[in-house]
Amino acid sequence: MQLLVVESDTTAAEPLAPRLERHGHEAVTVATGAEALRAYADAELVLLDLDLPDIDGLEVCRRIRGNSDTPIIAFARKGADLDRVLGLQAGSDDCLDTPYEFRELMARIDAVMRRARRPPAPAPAPAEALSVGDVCINPGSREVRLRGRAVDLTRKEFDLLYYLATHSDSVVTRQRLMADIWGDTSANALGPRASRTIDTHVSSLRGKLGHSGWILTVRGVGFRIGRGG
Template identity: 35%
Template structure:
């Protein structure tokens, strides 16, 4: 874990100190911090981080706005920590480019567990394994694993890393149904802790980019009360 670089952004110095202490005990030794949005933006622009923990309510800048600014130059995973608990706030955070969302008060060990799970999953992707089919095609949709690219009707589709991971998992299991909880555990790498809405948001984002009519999807199907699947027939 010592090679992973983290940025903790929160206006409460006590919270940062607590998180840093726990994370160091869990094996993270390169941890930076910022108390304001402007300071965080400067550090994120001048240093490459492997993950950013970001509070929403900062004294000088809305955390969602800060996330959008960071996303203009960085794809580092962003975990929101916030006292805002409404579904709208969670959807706003994920829509701004966040990868995960936890509400205060929280257990710092759970934060550490989510971060470690994220990096464990990256390590699994990087390890040699049984050769997989490198190009997956479903009618007009093509997923190239080597290039980590997605095309639809020959047009390149820009996806975030997590959108690509979710689409790839469903594409590797075509026509199989997964609950939101199962998808969260498989793609985000740990127990959902009731965060099924995170999956819902990412499915919605994928549909907007891949479906002709996102309100009447043909590719990413939702079986009400059961779960989601990728239709191997693809978008006609």
Template identity: 30%
Template sequence: MKRISILIADDEEEIADLIAIYLEKEGYHIIKVSDGQEAVRVVEAQTIDLMILDIMMPKMDGYEAIRRIREKHNMPIIFLSAKTSDFDKVQGLVIGADDYMTKPFIPIELVARVNAQLRRFMKLNQPIANHNSILEFGGLTISPEHRTVTLFGKNIELTPKEFDILFLLGSNPNKVYSAEDIFQKVWGDAYYEGGNTVMVHIRTLRKKLEEDKRKNKLIKTVWGVGYKFNG
């Protein structure tokens, strides 16, 4: 069986070494780099199953690295950063991270999060459907097999979580999902302060789908309840 490869991108060598020790005990193959530019190069050169990514790194920071990686790759990415503000956490999740931990951190908690992210990813990124039926709604096409979205033939670049939310809503037109429902199904975690995270993802998703130009919105807010897809 192929060993799972985890890439650690952090310019603090002691932290990278500490993480590696704990994850190697779990049987993972570990690759370490010290800057975002090298992280992107490694992801392009070999199969990486999960990334642990610092934000403040030389040559290329974590934000730019994740933007480039998300253009082609869908592996789980965990930000591990000294940036502790809510804004930084939300920004990290919006641009494509699956989880965010702040430094200093508890190593066994990081291991638990790594294991949880890999479990979800190995289950085909639940809740994305177990079928490959393409969804089409008035110029919008959603392909779960290729995880692509087009709007009137134009490719729309979505983060993995944005795609998951859109496919969840589109698979069940007119069904209302609360922020709690969406968080639990897409992130696979118990709902804890996830309402703002869901709201930010919905807002970004609407912008990418050019909802401001539509008379009949695809994603509708049901005030006091949640969101639904107007299919």
């Protein structure tokens, strides 16, 4: 598998490539955001340090995600909780604290690639545009409009909103969301990191839709679609 390692600290990046190659991968290392934006098209997975010298790593993540479904694992300094949240909101598929254990990195690469390679589930009926209150969701164009105004959502945010809207008659559990939206059916689907991933996307959706009432939390169970404020 072709990996792109984006790391401004070359003393950290150079030893990583040979270790990845010993595990059967091909690794290309770049040190700046500009180089990453030129090189990511050839990669099957991007390992992205959020601390870059030229372009903010979050912006690099957003640009890659805006043009490609290439999986991204971001790296944030240990204890930088906000960076991890922003990294997920920018479109990364996972975010790992640095320094990290190499075995954990390999496990996360495997998990992200399993989800990325899984064929997408067919969109539930109806396939035509779906309205929930003042929100119109079009699965064909993957557009969302609130009272006629376009709402800019990431890929996962759209999937989450549409999934909840098409299951409006039920409360959807966290485990079911991790399985059907993130493709994670492992024991980790009920862990704290999975919960943070869901909570981050729910919070971002509420903010973009302008009211927490669009997605309702059912304590101890999961989430269901609401009608806004």
